[in-house]
Amino acid sequence: MNRLLNIFPTLAFITYMTVGEFTGFRTGAMQVATLVLALSACVTICVLMSRDSTSAIDKGFAAFLLLACAGYWIYPDKIFLAKFSPTLLFVIFLLLAVVPPLLGREPFTEHFARRVTPAAVWQTSVFRRINLNITWAWSGIFAASAVVTAIPGIVPDLDVFPWKLIFHVGIPAVLMVGVGIPLNKHYPGYYQRKIGLAPAGVAESTRDGERPEPSRSRSAASREREMKDAPDIVAINGSPHESIGNTSLLIAMLKENLSREGLQLEEIFLCRHDIQYCLGCAMCLEKGSCWIKDDHKQVVSKALEAKALILASPVYFFNVTAQMKTFLDRSLGFGHRPRQSWKPGLVITVSAGWGETNVAQYLGDVLRAFGAFSIGQLTAIAASPGEFIGKDAVEERAADLARELAQAIRTGKRYPATDRDLAFWHFMGDLIRQNKELMRTDHDHWEQSGFYNSFETYVGQTRAPAVRSPEMRKEWIKELIRRKKQTKQPPAEEKKTTDPLEAATARELLEMMPHGLKAEASEGLSITYQFEIEGGENFTAHIKIQDQKASFHEGPAENPDVTIKSPADVWLAISKGELDGAQAFMSGKYKVEGDLACLMKLSALFGSAKR
Numbered sequence: 258m259n260r261l262l263n264i265f266p267t268l269a270f271i272t273y274m275t276v277g278e279f280t281g282f283r284t285g286a287m288q289v290a291t292l293v294l295a296l297s298a299c300v301t302i303c304v305l306m307s308r309d310s311t312s313a314i315d316k317g318f319a320a321f322l323l324l325a326c327a328g329y330w331i332y333p334d335k336i337f338l339a340k341f342s343p344t345l346l347f348v349i350f351l352l353l354a355v356v357p358p359l360l361g362r363e364p365f366t367e368h369f370a371r372r373v374t375p376a377a378v379w380q381t382s383v384f385r386r387i388n389l390n391i392t393w394a395w396s397g398i399f400a401a402s403a404v405v406t407a408i409p410g411i412v413p414d415l416d417v418f419p420w421k422l423i424f425h426v427g428i429p430a431v432l433m434v435g436v437g438i439p440l441n442k443h444y445p446g447y448y449q450r451k452i453g454l455a456p457a458g459v460a461e462s463t464r465d466g467e468r469p470e471p472s473r474s475r476s477a478a479s480r481e482r483e484m485k486d487a488p489d490i491v492a493i494n495g496s497p498h499e500s501i502g503n504t505s506l507l508i509a510m511l512k513e514n515l516s517r518e519g520l521q522l523e524e525i526f527l528c529r530h531d532i533q534y535c536l537g538c539a540m541c542l543e544k545g546s547c548w549i550k551d552d553h554k555q556v557v558s559k560a561l562e563a564k565a566l567i568l569a570s571p572v573y574f575f576n577v578t579a580q581m582k583t584f585l586d587r588s589l590g591f592g593h594r595p596r597q598s599w600k601p602g603l604v605i606t607v608s609a610g611w612g613e614t615n616v617a618q619y620l621g622d623v624l625r626a627f628g629a630f631s632i633g634q635l636t637a638i639a640a641s642p643g644e645f646i647g648k649d650a651v652e653e654r655a656a657d658l659a660r661e662l663a664q665a666i667r668t669g670k671r672y673p674a675t676d677r678d679l680a681f682w683h684f685m686g687d688l689i690r691q692n693k694e695l696m697r698t699d700h701d702h703w704e705q706s707g708f709y710n711s712f713e714t715y716v717g718q719t720r721a722p723a724v725r726s727p728e729m730r731k732e733w734i735k736e737l738i739r740r741k742k743q744t745k746q747p748p749a750e751e752k753k754t755t756d757p758l759e760a761a762t763a764r765e766l767l768e769m770m771p772h773g774l775k776a777e778a779s780e781g782l783s784i785t786y787q788f789e790i791e792g793g794e795n796f797t798a799h800i801k802i803q804d805q806k807a808s809f810h811e812g813p814a815e816n817p818d819v820t821i822k823s824p825a826d827v828w829l830a831i832s833k834g835e836l837d838g839a840q841a842f843m844s845g846k847y848k849v850e851g852d853l854a855c856l857m858k859l860s861a862l863f864g865s866a867k868r
Contacts, residue, residue: 495581514659541590596628823847
């Protein structure tokens with residue numbers, strides 16, 4: 258039934274042309290035929306759209322039948338549809354191919370491409386570029402077919418059988434079958450090999466006609482068994498000691514406990530795989546995947562497919578081993594394109610006594626590149642194989658982590674987001690946004706996944722609404738103040754110094770100076786001293802002397818008699834007698850504007866304040 262629905266629009270068009278040829282496109286017959294066919298095609302399209310299986314070609318046939326129906330019922334005397342029906346159809350196809358890409362919509366060939374390519378590549382820029390190029394080629398085929406099918410209607414001598422069959426069916430069929438279909442089949446692989454990628458959906462490379470090695474070729478049955486027997490948990494071991502190393506012994510502790518939980522663990526030894534160094538070409542950021550052909554893709558695929566992931570490495574020179582670092586460096590593209598679903602992860606590290614906690618933190622951060630979050634760390638200290646310090650405690654920790662990992666797998670348990678998740682989201686999002694021309698695939702992934710929109714989207718967790726109302730907070734503050742006032746003890750009277758020599762800052766000095774005024778020396782004087790202090794302190798204040806009293810005031814005075822402009826430390830030193838005032842003035846350490854005679858009176862007016 259589904260197959261019949263998919264081909265019905267095409268059958269409807271063939272029926273239309275058949276009825277037209279047999280009746281000579283007589284108006285009465287075509288009115289009935291187009292009405293029935295148009296209604297049937299519309300119903301079919303609605304059904305296909307509800308199943309998300311309609312294509313642009315189906316819509317094109319339906320659009321043609323609707324136009325034909327409208328034409329025969331509204332303009333029955335016009336002969337355009339009788340002569341140019343195939344031409345109108347190809348014009349519709351041309352518009353459906355050209356207009357969507359120009360409006361930023363997906364190329365019409367993507368509908369068909371998704372049927373033969375893995376879902377993992379649908380959002381990549383390479384997949385879209387291939388389909389866009391093929392769509393433009395099909396646009397040329399539709400345009401050429403529109404021109405060819407119009408020839409019999411323009412040239413009367415060719416508007417007869419068999420010329421009509423040749424121009425309406427033969428030549429368009431040659432263009433589509435001879436050019437379009439081979440293009441669909443071979444161009445995607447050609448384009449990917451051209452930019453250094455293995456064709457998507459191809460398990461082994463067959464570039465330039467080379468056959469895959471017999472040892473690597475697998476039957477469909479073996480691939481099906483492999484998928485069926487896929488482990489629940491994958492542990493990637495970076496130790497070169499393989500199964501005899503301490504790292505593998507720690508994994509074995511987990512494996513034994515996990516098996517009791519009914520979970521299967523597969524240990525992958527990186528030293529047994531051919532994984533080459535990262536060359537820093539950034540092709541994975543731009544094109545979506547690495548072009549180097551080795552075992553990295555195979556290991557990563559297992560890591561991504563597993564229900565949980567373990568990264569394990571001994572400490573070599575304060576970091577992971579070379580094998581693990583090489584593997585992680587080649588996984589850069591996955592780190593830039595976080596998964597949209599999360600699974601539990603675990604890290605294992607062991608050292609001879611230094612560095613295992615730092616390496617565990619590093620591996621815990623790296624887990625997010627493979628769509629995993631860390632549920633914990635299994636760390637240990639051991640120099641020789643099996644020589645764990647506190648082995649009983651290590652085994653107990655392994656058992657606890659195994660139970661926690663099993664529970665997280667079964668229940669889909671998530672851990673709360675952390676500051677490290679937030680820091681990664683800020684850093685990576687900004688990096689990709691600022692370099693989106695180079696990191697095209699990364700930018701498309703973040704944009705289409707909605708990661709740019711919010712941190713909540715990235716971690717897959719929502720922000721809970723606040724549980725405390727503003728009114729409640731106001732009442733709490735009032736109560737807090739009330740209780741504070743009830744328990745407040747009167748402060749002990751502080752002995753406040755008024756000696757300028759004890760001032761710690763220039764402001765304190767000037768505030769204290771009025772207390773040191775010599776009344777007999779100020780008799781009959783009315784002087785305003787303005788101080789503009791800079792350097793370590795920056796403020797302007799003035800001291801007014803009048804009626805044998807002195808007072809300190811913030812800010813500038815209206816008409817100061819003398820203005821002293823000095824760095825704070827210079828004036829403090831002069832006031833405390835540590836620096837000669839006259840020499841400091843002559844050497845330009847401070848400046849004076851106004852009546853210098855008033856300046857000379859300072860030492861006489863203020864007992865402990867010296868110039």
